Amino acid sequence: AQxxxxxxxxxxxxxxASLELRCNYSYGATPYxxxxxxxxxxxxxxxxxxxxxxxxxxxxxxxxxEFKRSQSSFNLRKPxxxxxxxxxxxxxxxxxxxxxxxxxFGQGTRLTINP
Amino acid sequence: NAGVTQTPKFQVxxxxxxxxxxxxxxxxxxxxxxxxxxxxxxLRLIHYSVGAGITDQGEVPxxxxxxxxxxxxxxLRLLSAAxxxxxxxxxASTRPSSYNSPLHFGNGTRLTVT
Numbered sequence: 001a002q003x004x005x006x007x008x009x010x011x012x013x014x015x016x017a018s019l020e021l022r023c024n025y026s027y028g029a030t031p032y033x034x035x036x037x038x039x040x041x042x043x044x045x046x047x048x049x050x051x052x053x054x055x056x057x058x059x060x061x062x063x064x065x066e067f068k069r070s071q072s073s074f075n076l077r078k079p080x081x082x083x084x085x086x087x088x089x090x091x092x093x094x095x096x097x098x099x100x101x102x103x104x105f106g107q108g109t110r111l112t113i114n115p
Numbered sequence: 116n117a118g119v120t121q122t123p124k125f126q127v128x129x130x131x132x133x134x135x136x137x138x139x140x141x142x143x144x145x146x147x148x149x150x151x152x153x154x155x156x157x158l159r160l161i162h163y164s165v166g167a168g169i170t171d172q173g174e175v176p177x178x179x180x181x182x183x184x185x186x187x188x189x190x191l192r193l194l195s196a197a198x199x200x201x202x203x204x205x206x207a208s209t210r211p212s213s214y215n216s217p218l219h220f221g222n223g224t225r226l227t228v229t
Contacts, residue, residue: 041169043119043205043220044158057149090157102173103218105150105157 002027002093004106012112015083021076021109023065023091033074034103035065039087047073047089050074061085086113117141121206121221128196128228136191136224138206144219146209151175151202152223158205164189194224196228 003026013019025031032051036044048059055067065076074091091106117202122137140147148163160173164183178200180192189208193200207218 004157006157041222043222044218045220046217048219082217102160102163103158105159107155107157 001024001026002095002102002104004032004091004093004104006089006091006106007107008109009107010110012114013081014114016080019076019078019081019085019111021091021111023074023076023106025074025091025093026072027093027095027098029095030108031074032064033067034092034094035059035063035074035076036092036105037061037088038108044090045047047076081111081113083113083115086111117169119206119208119219119221121204123224124222125225126227128193128226130197130228132196133192133194134196136193136204136226138189138191139187139222140189140206140208140219141187142208142219143186144208144210145186147183148152148173148207148218149179149181149189149191150205150207152205153202161191161204193226196226198228200226201228202226 005082007026034049035047038044047063050057050067058064063078088108088110090108092103094103119140129158145166149161150158152158159175162181164170203223205223206221209218212215
């Protein structure tokens with residue numbers, strides 16, 4: 001069965017500092033991996049996704065993530081955070097099963113930005 | 116572009132009451148799903164549908180019913196609300212059978228059961 005672990009429940013960084021959010025997954029086959037962001041009171045928005053090919057994927061808002069099969073990880077990075085990046089971030093692993101896309105989400109990491 | 120629309124945004128129920136959470140999308144997506152979000156648990160799949168007339172259970176289906184009579188609408192019904200169903204509920208949709216297509220989420224319904 002698929003599972004996702006985000007080890008950090010809450011992270012605080014200063015504005016302008018670099019960011020890395022961790023994600024570890026468990027899945028028997030080649031995973032489809034996603035990062036979503038949720039601003040307060042909003043739904044989730046896709047940041048980026050990985051299916052195959054280049055293991056470093058670029059997303060919106062200056063985010064990138066690197067797939068490392070040997071470590072079963074898909075960590076999200078940003079070189080310099082902005083105050084508007086404060087939100088909750090969810091990693092998810094997906095599969096197409098019987099014609100339906102099924103996502104399993106991690107517990108989420110809440111990001112706070114210090115001015 | 117309306118995308119995925121959920122109503123109501125907030126709801127308070129007493130234990131044992133019933134209600135329906137509405138979800139509508141205008142993107143002609145065949146796949147629709149309901150998730151609940153609880154602190155420290157991420158999002159968990161309740162029910163999903165791959166097209167009109169077809170529904171199936173997700174990870175946490177107990178206490179919830181769904182139906183899919185049209186492509187656009189996918190209501191979630193709580194027949195007898197319990198405090199354990201206090202949560203934020205999200206509806207999401209995407210194109211069918213396409214892992215390349217991201218889920219489009221609504222803005223959620225915050226439900227409190229007292």
